[in-house]
Amino acid sequence: MSAKRSVPFGVGLACVAVLLAVGYGHILGFRDLSGWRKNIHEAPGQADLAKIQAANAALKKKFEKLGSKGVYIVIDTGANRFYLKKGAEIVRQGLVSTGSGDILPDPSGRRQWVFDTPRGEYAVTSKVENPYWVKPDWAFIEEGEPIPKNKDDRVVGGELGDYALGFGNGYFLHGTLYTRLLGRNVTHGCVRIGDEDLKFLFKSASIGTKIYIY
Amino acid sequence: MLSVAAAVFCAPREDPVSTYRENKFLEEEYALAKAPGFYFLFDLKNKRIELKSKGIVLRTWEPQRVRFWGSPVPFRALVLTRKTALTLPQRRVIKPGEEETAPKPQVKPGEFELEALEVKDMPRVFTLELEDGTTISVVGKEKVPKKVWSFLKWHIGMPLKTLMLHQKKRTMSLIQISFDDPKDGQALYWALTEGIKGLVWFPNG
Numbered sequence: 001m002s003a004k005r006s007v008p009f010g011v012g013l014a015c016v017a018v019l020l021a022v023g024y025g026h027i028l029g030f031r032d033l034s035g036w037r038k039n040i041h042e043a044p045g046q047a048d049l050a051k052i053q054a055a056n057a058a059l060k061k062k063f064e065k066l067g068s069k070g071v072y073i074v075i076d077t078g079a080n081r082f083y084l085k086k087g088a089e090i091v092r093q094g095l096v097s098t099g100s101g102d103i104l105p106d107p108s109g110r111r112q113w114v115f116d117t118p119r120g121e122y123a124v125t126s127k128v129e130n131p132y133w134v135k136p137d138w139a140f141i142e143e144g145e146p147i148p149k150n151k152d153d154r155v156v157g158g159e160l161g162d163y164a165l166g167f168g169n170g171y172f173l174h175g176t177l178y179t180r181l182l183g184r185n186v187t188h189g190c191v192r193i194g195d196e197d198l199k200f201l202f203k204s205a206s207i208g209t210k211i212y213i214y
Numbered sequence: 215m216l217s218v219a220a221a222v223f224c225a226p227r228e229d230p231v232s233t234y235r236e237n238k239f240l241e242e243e244y245a246l247a248k249a250p251g252f253y254f255l256f257d258l259k260n261k262r263i264e265l266k267s268k269g270i271v272l273r274t275w276e277p278q279r280v281r282f283w284g285s286p287v288p289f290r291a292l293v294l295t296r297k298t299a300l301t302l303p304q305r306r307v308i309k310p311g312e313e314e315t316a317p318k319p320q321v322k323p324g325e326f327e328l329e330a331l332e333v334k335d336m337p338r339v340f341t342l343e344l345e346d347g348t349t350i351s352v353v354g355k356e357k358v359p360k361k362v363w364s365f366l367k368w369h370i371g372m373p374l375k376t377l378m379l380h381q382k383k384r385t386m387s388l389i390q391i392s393f394d395d396p397k398d399g400q401a402l403y404w405a406l407t408e409g410i411k412g413l414v415w416f417p418n419g
Contacts, residue, residue, distance in 0.1 A: 025373025028380050035286035036258065037416045049230050052237045059240040063269045066247055074272055078333040078404040088271070101331030104308040114305070119407065120251060121267055144310050185330040212267050214252060214405050 072210040073173075073201065075191055077117050080183045082173075082193065084204055092200055095182040096173075097192040104142055113138045115188045118171060122211040126166035127202065131174060132157045138188065161195060163202040167211050173201065235417070238289060242413055243269070246291055253291070254412035256350070258282065258389070265405050275402050277391040283372050285385040287414040292344040294410050297403065299337035306330070336400035348387040348414070352399045355392060389414070 071091060074083040077098040084092040099117035106112060135154045140147045148154055161175010176182070176192035186192075191213075193201065246253040247269045255264045263275040306329045342350040356364055372388070379386055393399045 021377055022370050022373045025375075025377040025380075028376050029283055029373055032285050032376075032385075033283070036282055049233060052230075052233050056233065056237050056240055059237070059244055062244060063240075063247065066268045067270050068268070072270070076273065078401050100306075100328070102306045102308050102329070104310070107310055141310050142308060184328055185332045186328060212252075212270070212272055214265060214272055 068210045070206075070209065071204050072212065073205065075117070075173075075211065075213040077119065077185070077213060080185065082191070082197070082201070084201060091204070092197065094194060094197040097176065097178070097181050097184055097186050099187050099189045100185050104138055106137075106141055113188075117187065117189050117191060117213060118169070119213050122167040122171075122213065124165050124205050124207055124209045124211065125168050126164075127205070127207065128164045128166070129202075130162060131160045131164035131172070133159045136170070161193075161198055163198050165202060165205060173211075174198070239413075239415060239417070242289065242291060246411055246413070249411075252410055254294075254406060254410060256389075256412060256414040258414065258416045260417070261391075263391075263402065273401075273405060275393070275398055277398070278394045279392045280389065281368070282387070282389045283368075284376065284387040287344070287348045287387050287389070288346060289413070289415055291411045291413060292346055292348065294342055294406055294408055294412065295345050296343040297340060297406070297408055298343065299340035299403075301337060303331055303335045303337070333397065333400050333404050336403040338396040338399050340399075340403055342406065344412075344414075346387070348389065350389045350391065352402065353390060353392045354396055354399070355394055 067087075071084055071086045074085060075081075075096060075098065076083075080096050080098055082094055082096045083090050100115045102115045104113045104115065133156045134151070135156055137147050159177065160172065161177075164172040164174040166172050171190055173191045173193055175195055175198050178186070178192070179194055182192065182194055243253075243255065247266070252265055252267045252272070255262075255266060257263075258280060261277055261280045263277070264271050265273045338352075338354045340352050342352070344350070353364070368390075375386065393402075
């Protein structure tokens with residue numbers, strides 16, 4: 001065979017080989033694909049059906065007991081929205097401000113703070129009217145101010161709005177002076193809420209009301 | 215009497231396989247739901263991803279396109295071990311004394327840029343790796359040149375990869391999803407944290 005003919009012949013042969021390989025790969029793939037629809041394999045005998053039906057009913061009842069009985073609060077830190085819900089029904093929703101995700105290192109190098117709103121399942125642990133803020137160390141460090149030795153020098157009034165709902169570890173759902181930042185990630189971890197929404201939440205929630213933050 | 219007999223006779227008989235599948239699903243979800251923390255459910259058939267806690271749905275995503283390839287994902291709780299993307303979101307480190315909440319000048323009327331980690335900073339294209347090696351790949355909405363490349367990758371690249379793995383007696387599982395609105399993908403990246411457990415399933419297959 002001349003060189004002129006052997007080149008296209010070789011290329012053709014390679015193409016056929018690739019096509020065959022792709023075809024075989026598809027066959028293997030399709031064989032696997034059927035398994036995706038049946039990733040729960042076994043099936044019961046007719047005799048077991050009644051038992052399984054009873055087990056399913058019992059499991060569904062258990063699920064009902066797991067969920068929150070009354071109202072609960074859901075905070076979406078990505079969308080910066082809150083939802084007050086009862087079952088699947090949304091009772092009220094609105095904007096919030098949640099953690100900025102920024103990092104503040106202590107100039108001493110011994111510690112640092114990450115300003116995230118904690119995620120997970122929490123419960124209202126305290127309800128406070130006219131709360132005042134006891135500024136933690138990071139608030140002074142962030143502003144480049146010396147940390148006061150006297151505790152009274154840390155107390156600031158009016159920053160947290162009219163109400164605060166604590167959910168542990170110093171985190172609160174509270175009011176804000178910076179209402180135009182509602183809907184954005186700007187806080188040091190607490191959840192800021194507009195005045196009217198906060199008032200509604202404060203009246204609707206009681207100690208123990210679940211808070212789900214994601 | 216006749217009507218009772220007719221009702222019994224005509225009552226829909228439950229399919230044993232569906233009942234069994236429902237049972238397995240409820241058992242697995244209940245194990246996740248009674249544990250503290252969040253979990254996710256990925257319903258491949260109905261193209262729905264749910265973030266849940268204690269059986270309560272916190273957020274739902276409905277990707278417009280879901281396709282899968284390779285070995286089936288096992289039906290058991292799987293841990294999301296890693297999130298990967300070409301560019302990972304970066305946290306800002308505050309310099310003490312710097313004004314933190316001051317927004318930058320407006321980028322568009324009514325909008326302003328903040329130095330914070332927000333959903334819009336999350337990647338639009340990323341992968342979620344599950345503990346059994348399953349990869350959930352989130353791809354963006356593609357335009358024509360990229361669509362062609364993606365088509366070739368899926369219909370030629372994937373079979374060839376399957377063949378190579380088959381030679382080595384190894385398997386792979388890939389789920390690819392895409393959202394029309396990239397914000398949904400970004401919100402998914404935001405909400406699913408590494409370490410979260412979840413179930414991937416195909417109801418009433």
